[in-house]
Amino acid sequence: MSNPTNDLPQATEHRLEELEKGLFTSDLSVNEFLLIKEVGFHPVGFVMGSSIYHTGIQTRKWGQSQELTKLTEAMYNARELAMTRMEEEAAELGADGVVGVRLDVNYYEWGKDAAEFIAVGTAVKAEDGVSRLNQLGKPFTSDLSGQDFWTLSQTGYAPQGLVMGTCVYHIAHRGIGQTLGTTGQNVELPNFTQALYEARELAMTRMQDEATRLGASGIVGVRLEEKSHQWGSHTIEFLAIGTAVTKTSDVVTLVKPTTIISLDN
Amino acid sequence: MSDHNSASKFNMKDEVRRALGSLEKVVANSGSMTSDLSIDEELNLHSIGWEPVELVSGISLFSIPYGNWNWGQGEIEAASFAHAQAFHNAIARMHQEAARSGGHGVVGVHIERSIYSTHVEISLVGTAVRPVGASTIPVNGVFVSDLSARDFTMLMVAGWEPLGLATGASFVFAPRRTMGAVIQQQSQNVELANFTEAMYSAREAAMERMQQAALEMHGTGVVDVKVQEGPMHFASHAVGFVALGTVVRLAKPVHQMIHPVTVVSLNDRLIAFDVQSLS
Numbered sequence: 001m002s003n004p005t006n007d008l009p010q011a012t013e014h015r016l017e018e019l020e021k022g023l024f025t026s027d028l029s030v031n032e033f034l035l036i037k038e039v040g041f042h043p044v045g046f047v048m049g050s051s052i053y054h055t056g057i058q059t060r061k062w063g064q065s066q067e068l069t070k071l072t073e074a075m076y077n078a079r080e081l082a083m084t085r086m087e088e089e090a091a092e093l094g095a096d097g098v099v100g101v102r103l104d105v106n107y108y109e110w111g112k113d114a115a116e117f118i119a120v121g122t123a124v125k126a127e128d129g130v131s132r133l134n135q136l137g138k139p140f141t142s143d144l145s146g147q148d149f150w151t152l153s154q155t156g157y158a159p160q161g162l163v164m165g166t167c168v169y170h171i172a173h174r175g176i177g178q179t180l181g182t183t184g185q186n187v188e189l190p191n192f193t194q195a196l197y198e199a200r201e202l203a204m205t206r207m208q209d210e211a212t213r214l215g216a217s218g219i220v221g222v223r224l225e226e227k228s229h230q231w232g233s234h235t236i237e238f239l240a241i242g243t244a245v246t247k248t249s250d251v252v253t254l255v256k257p258t259t260i261i262s263l264d265n
Numbered sequence: 266m267s268d269h270n271s272a273s274k275f276n277m278k279d280e281v282r283r284a285l286g287s288l289e290k291v292v293a294n295s296g297s298m299t300s301d302l303s304i305d306e307e308l309n310l311h312s313i314g315w316e317p318v319e320l321v322s323g324i325s326l327f328s329i330p331y332g333n334w335n336w337g338q339g340e341i342e343a344a345s346f347a348h349a350q351a352f353h354n355a356i357a358r359m360h361q362e363a364a365r366s367g368g369h370g371v372v373g374v375h376i377e378r379s380i381y382s383t384h385v386e387i388s389l390v391g392t393a394v395r396p397v398g399a400s401t402i403p404v405n406g407v408f409v410s411d412l413s414a415r416d417f418t419m420l421m422v423a424g425w426e427p428l429g430l431a432t433g434a435s436f437v438f439a440p441r442r443t444m445g446a447v448i449q450q451q452s453q454n455v456e457l458a459n460f461t462e463a464m465y466s467a468r469e470a471a472m473e474r475m476q477q478a479a480l481e482m483h484g485t486g487v488v489d490v491k492v493q494e495g496p497m498h499f500a501s502h503a504v505g506f507v508a509l510g511t512v513v514r515l516a517k518p519v520h521q522m523i524h525p526v527t528v529v530s531l532n533d534r535l536i537a538f539d540v541q542s543l544s
Binding site (some may be wrong): 009 | 412416419420423450451452453454455456457460461462464465466468469470472473475476477479480484485486487488489490491492495496501510520522523524525526527528529530531532
């Protein structure tokens with residue numbers, strides 16, 4: 001990571017050079033490989049980016065619901081580092097995009113707040129030689145599987161980028177008085193409800209903002225993940241993640257699915 | 266299900282008999298035949314004119330000299346070497362077994378891989394296959410692949426052929442942070458550059474070795490690459506990265522399109538009664 005013009009280490013450059021000689025590597029299954037070929041793409045290489053990141057500390061007020069901006073920033077920053085490094089590898093290979101992207105967070109024993117953020121996927125290139133780079137001139141990224149990628153392309157849409165929004169939120173504890181007051185009653189807990197709502201909204205909005213920046217007309221395959229990581233039960237990360245898509249062709253003849261009854265139940 | 270009460274009800278049985286009939290023919294030829302393939306996979310293989318021959322295995326244990334995991338810098342070469350050798354030996358034994366039984370390749374190889382501080386253990390079990398009625402001597406050598414018989418069939422249909430398993434492994438020390446750095450970084454959002462670099466170096470070395478192996482087999486691609494990474498369970502400051510996949514090459518002049526058909530299954534989701542959800 002010493003080379004200032006390109007963030008990638010020397011060994012990576014060497015590995016990628018080897019890939020340019022005509023060998024491809026890919027974590028796609030055989031099914032996915034065949035479907036990617038079917039759409040007119042050829043895999044060019046298994047690409048990855050990773051960052052081991054130390055998240056800072058932010059004090060939380062016991063009875064107050066609030067976003068923990070420092071932690072949100074850390075989650076964003078670390079994922080961006082991993083994603084950017086993966087995209088750089090893809091760009092180096094002259095790829096048009098990366099499919100089957102997986103984003104993971106692994107915790108190791110190196111320290112309580114240190115985690116590895118990793119992004120892996122298979123870089124692909126269009127076989128007709130027409131560039132499929134996204135609006136920002138970068139390879140598109142997508143967490144769709146080979147099967148989903150094929151199906152999406154049948155509908156005349158193309159992926160633009162993997163978009164995400166995150167929000168680390170601290171949800172206030174209830175006071176003793178409140179807890180006692182609601183004992184034995186059927187009652188909504190407005191402070192919890194409101195806090196969860198707000199955190200989800202923040203994450204979703206941020207994801208949509210990213211999609212807008214890519215000029216996307218929609219986001220497919222959105223997943224909303226809620227994780228406490230290592231922060232205790234009242235601090236939760238809300239992560240919204242999906243693939244931003246745009247329409248590429250207006251005339252699409254959708255294939256009518258055949259109905260089947262499978263006998264191997 | 267016993268024979269006498271089901272024979273009249275299921276037409277399916279004739280289909281199964283037909284498939285099993287071909288098995289019996291092999292038994293007559295070679296004297297013995299075992300396979301861990303399911304009937305479905307067996308039919309799949311026959312659809313492209315291949316047949317199973319024999320269940321084959323390859324096992325190797327390779328020692329890592331004592332003391333390699335304790336303190337150090339850079340790559341733990343003894344461990345990376347042991348991993349490569351154990352794989353090499355296990356695959357070589359599988360080749361021998363497959364060749365002896367007249368197989369041209371081994372599919373559905375189940376890989377068991379354990380790394381201990383003292384040794385690496387690799388065990389491979391798979392089914393040797395060959396084109397129906399082919400000579401017992403393979404033309405291009407024996408291939409070994411962890412692709413299922415189904416995946417193998419799909420690959421062949423699309424005009425590709427597997428050439429072998431390519432693996433790469435690297436084990437690297439993750440440098441410890443100094444006490445001062447730990448305290449200083451306590452409250453900050455910061456990337457831990459030394460850990461990131463250690464991970465990168467293990468990853469690059471492993472991927473590079475896998476690619477090298479693929480190039481030596483004259484492959485044009487590696488599919489279904491599986492990677493495993495993380496600290497070793499017996500030495501948390503050492504990280505390992507292992508990559509393995511099946512090397513492939515286009516056998517026909519051009520890639521054959523498969524033209525998938527979309528289907529909607531009309532089966533309802535099977536709702537099972539779950540006793541545990543009651544408690």
